[in-house]
Amino acid sequence: MIGRVTNLQIAIVAILASVTLIAFGRGTPATSGAEYEVRLTIVPSDISNLDCESGLPLNGERCAFEANNRIVDDEHALRPFVSTEGELVLLSNVFRAPSVAEWVRTAPADQRIEVYCRVRYVGLFRRVGVRFNANAGFETRTNVPAAHASGCGVGR
């Protein structure tokens, strides 16, 4: 049986297997509804400085701004964070977590802490505006993941 297999067939199978493993064999990195842990650092002023801009809701989650106009209450909106791994991610509900909200109310303005959040992935914004200062304009970013924080705690 193996004698009938030509070298060309072996070569093609090996090459196709290699290409397939690289292109499609890497698993699904993130699916809607999947839960992950994210680590962030925040300062108290982040609650008024972090915002995103997009007219498109994503599985019920959306940015506070659309075309520079506020359309959603800040408390429920997605906000941009840079994780401790250095990746940009949009998260909602971080500042509504009781321990985080309490810390923001009481902490000195220049204090920075690490926050651990359990998040539920909601999807990927192909194009979204983000800003890290309320007085700055929105910068466009592409392929930014968004998630809902189901629970957050401060500095373990």
Add this chain to the structure above:
Amino acid sequence: MKTSGSPLDLSPTAASSAPAAEAGVRADGDLDLRRPSRDAAHLVLLCGFLVALGAYLRLKNFGFPDSFQFDEHHFVENARNYLNKRPDWNDHPPLGKLFIAASIAAFGDHAFSWRLPSLLFGIFTVVLAGVVARRLFHSMWAGLFAAALASADGFLISYSRAALLDGVICAMALLSLLAATLERKWLVLVGSFAAGVAMSVKFSGVGALAAPAVTLLCSSSKRSTKTFALMALGAGAVSIYVAGYWLGFHLQGTPLSLGRVAAETTRLFAHHAALTEMKNPATSSWPTWVLPSKPIVLGSVRHLGEIRVLTSLGNLALWWASWAVLFYELASLGWHGIEVSLRSESRAPGTERAASSLTLADGRATITILATALGFLAPWVLSHRDSYIYHFLPSYGVMLVLLAGYLSRQLPVRPKTVFGFFAAATVVAGFLGPLWCYLPLSESAFALRLPFSGWR
């Protein structure tokens, strides 16, 4: 064992019994690239794919991440120091950092330029592997195989993508092998250049002296000629080493003096000699490099269920095969003796005796390669200095050339096995490839590829 009539019949018998245009091999059994046969073309296709895949894996996401990975801060920060006339606080000679400094000066201070010298030396390594194997084993197949193996190996790929220094030493190890194929004058010039550059990057680069020195010692020249050539080789290497320091001192605005070079060298040597505790979690002793039990993850970025990784874990098909061939040829050399091996070079390929052992078929080439591989391993075998798997990189590059030579000798008598080996190496490269270029993986796909905690 004769395989005449098999799907990949490249034996001399087949070549001589069929018209050359159909057989695609020359009378000596080597590949004729101008008129490859169908069977030969399929193997060339597979090797060509491995070269192309290696190019893709080196260039994909090159420059990612834009922050330091593994030990890059040592070398990039000190490259910046040279450009800003500040002292170098790193514990290696200046040249490796000067390559990075030149790239930063030319293209700006960002991740692409930090890593560009490594990429260029990595590409040079693939080209050199092909040229060296072709010249050492007098075989186009050996050259093609070596280029394909060097291109599709993750250990070499990962060091082409990081602003680290060991890829430079690997390239110089292969350049020293090339020197060993040249006539005496050029051997001394190219050999001393390769060894000088390697030593100017890390002291362990002194292993690059092995190939030209062994070649000179094994030559049939007069004793006085050999002695003079060996002295010229050493003097040339030391001159390059001093020149590397001179360049570093010049950039720092410090006047050059040989005494200062000697003092710096002594200080660094004493510093390295004292590093013997093996406490760093990334350290690994040289016997574990056979497995390997502790490849280094040079960088990783985790984020919402996906992970991007750059690991120094090699292509395991090539890794284990190259170790097997190294041990086999060392055993063969011990069994037959060096003198027999030196006398029995250039045995015709396609014969059982030629295929049984490289030490009998290409004795001189094999001894040169073994000396180089062992020369680079020697500091870690003979001392208690803290060792890391990247210290094995120059030996590994050289061992891939040995493997290529072995496979080229096996091809006429065991064509199916050789073809199957390259097919397996291709699939393994596809499986591990995402780990060599920061392609995103799910947590489960990552765990499947790196199942052992020591690999993560």
